[in-house]
Amino acid sequence: MSLKRRTILQMIPATAALSVVSGQSMAASHHVVVVGGGFAGATVAKYLRMWSNGGIDVTLVDKNSRHVSCIMSNLVLNGQLQLGDLSFDYSTLQDKYGVRIVQGGVRRIAAGMVELESGDLHECDYVVVATGISFDDIPGLDSRKIPHAWIAGEQTNLLRDQIREDMPRDNGTFVMTIPRAPYRCPPGPYERACLLADILRRRGDGHRVVVLDANDRIQAERTTFERAFYGLYRDIIDYRASVSVASVNSDERIVTTVAGENVHGDVVNVIPRHGAPGLLVESGLTGGGRWAPVNPTTYESSLIPGVYVVGDSQATAQPKSGHMANSQAKVCADAIIRAAAGLSTQNRERLANITTNSACFSPITATEASWLTAVFRLNTETRAMELVPESLGEAHDWNSENYSAMFDWSENLFADTFR
Ligand SMILES: Cc1cc2nc3c(=O)[nH]c(=O)nc-3n(C[C@H](O)[C@H](O)[C@H](O)COP(=O)(O)OP(=O)(O)OC[C@H]3O[C@@H](n4cnc5c(N)ncnc54)[C@H](O)[C@@H]3O)c2cc1C
Known part of the structure; x- marks a missing residue:
């Protein structure tokens, strides 16, 4: 395995090092409702349960019974994959990690409250919104x-x-x-x-x-x-x-x-222009902008305290990718666990360690691919996530070795998110 390839594969669990809070130190009965079970939402739900040692109750609400991954979906167009290869139900999150799964569309979000289209209300201590994009x-x-x-x-x-x-x-x-x-x-x-x-x-x-x-x-x-x-x-x-x-x-x-x-x-x-879904606009999470502004040290909304926004819907300048959504989700889970335990999310050691990363593999032919990777780090003065220039990697060429590494990378990301 080449150094580059190994580096990309190792990137996925890297942010796990953030978690330092034990569930035992946490007051019981904190409840988080996560809206949207894609790369951002499923990862937040899993890591909240795992890193709190089951100390936080987590409900994951998605309008669908399974998530169909956009990642690798261009290979459905040439018949190399079927949608079934890219579909993930939430049974592992439920059975292995104890996430409560609710299927239903959400129509309104406020601090401490999520309202489903059915009229059901879910009250909680923290809401995480991870509903991806909508189109103009x-x-x-x-x-x-x-x-x-x-x-x-x-x-x-x-x-x-x-x-x-x-x-x-x-x-x-x-x-x-x-x-x-x-x-x-x-x-x-x-x-x-x-x-x-x-x-x-x-x-x-x-x-x-x-x-x-x-x-x-x-x-x-x-x-x-x-x-x-x-x-x-x-x-x-x-x-x-x-x-x-x-x-x-x-x-x-x-x-x-x-x-x-x-x-x-x-x-x-x-492919029309994107923005955060209407749910976020109508709930006051975009403040008239196209995306939801957040504090990138926690992913808490800049507009509604207690509501967090991760993945493609949020407004930081980091690339909108599934790998990035998975990475942001871990920063967010860590922040919520700390907040629930009454600990600061803004101490110097934590801030110095906030990094996220992204990787995309691009098939150029039916047997060859290229790749792109980037790491972002918190600038502790401006409080913005900035590209680490020396981390920017690009294959500059397409070949069959990259094509096969693409499947290893995506499997690793799927497993880290849904299993
Ligand atoms: C063709 C293509 C190729 C891609 N390739 C790559 C790649 O190589 N690498 C990479 O990192 N990224 C890739 N991406 C990007 C990646 O798919 C997205 O960035 C990622 O899916 C964003 O994750 P998310 O959790 O923010 O949103 P999503 O994955 O879209 O998840 C949102 C979830 O919210 C649910 N939801 C939405 N509204 C509601 C509601 N009102 N109530 C309840 N549930 C709701 C949806 O059902 C969905 O499950 C690709 C995208 C495309 C289109």
Whole structure:
């Protein structure tokens, strides 16, 4: 195993070193309700139970009975994986760690209270919100016809089926749009463009993948993706920077850009701009902004004390990734355990140790991948999480060894989150 690969695999449990509080020192009967059981929420629930030695009661509420991972979901598009391979129920969190699982949509959050769509109320000492992202409306866009496939599940299968059935054997056009940053998984859309080019190249001749990017440049792994777009896939990928979507004709599969150009595809994949879900907006957690501001030493909301926001919904400048969500969740769990035990979360030793990290593997072909990794550390003066420059790692190339390491890494992350 190469040093780089080993380093990435070792990154996942690294923040576990944060936990120093024993459950025995804690007053009994503290109760936390975690809303959302994705990479952030499931990790918070598990680590709250584990690091408090069962001293904190934890209820995890998710609208679904299982979480479907976005991570690796681009491989559903080329048939290498099925959604079942990426679906995780909450039985291990319940049986092994004693997390109480409730299935239901949440419609309102306040300090010490979570209200479900059913009208059920859950009272608690702390609320953790980890509900991911929602999308802006785009005039004419109907995601039942034009999938985003950026929250994994039915949308992913819909896009896979359209690629299989609606792309002609030769001379087809696949159109995809990339929203303005920050969005979930910075390299993800470029990875999807590469995989589509790979799928279509195997199918026939003369295909095009038109990428309309609202950003002025490739947002992650620029060296790698430029080499792929202008080298390996130069006859297929047509990458256009600074192109935003004004509207979509969902029946005709036409994207109209802000500049007034109509771009038609046999299959169209529009990923709208993201923000924190309406639940956070309506509960007063975004304060009129797009994301929820938090204290990055605890992930407690800057607006509602006692409510914590982790993962993609929160407003720090750290990348919106599942690996990062898992990492933030451990900082948050540690902070809540300390608060419940009446201990400070702001002592110098703890603050000096607050680090988070992110890793993304990007399949470039059906057998080769690249990767990107970064560590963030708390600046104890500004109280902001900052990139540790020397930690920024990028494969700069794609190969089969990275492709196989991608499965080890994702399995490790899935296990650390859901098992
Ligand atoms: C194609 C693709 C590839 C990716 N690849 C990578 C990668 O290689 N590495 C990486 O680290 N990240 C990757 N990501 C990003 C990663 O998937 C997200 O950053 C991560 O899922 C964010 O975790 P989260 O817990 O904040 O939100 P989510 O994982 O979206 O979880 C939110 C949960 O909240 C639940 N929920 C939402 N609203 C409610 C409600 N009102 N009531 C109850 N429950 C609710 C949902 O059902 C869901 O289970 C990728 C994303 C995509 C789309």
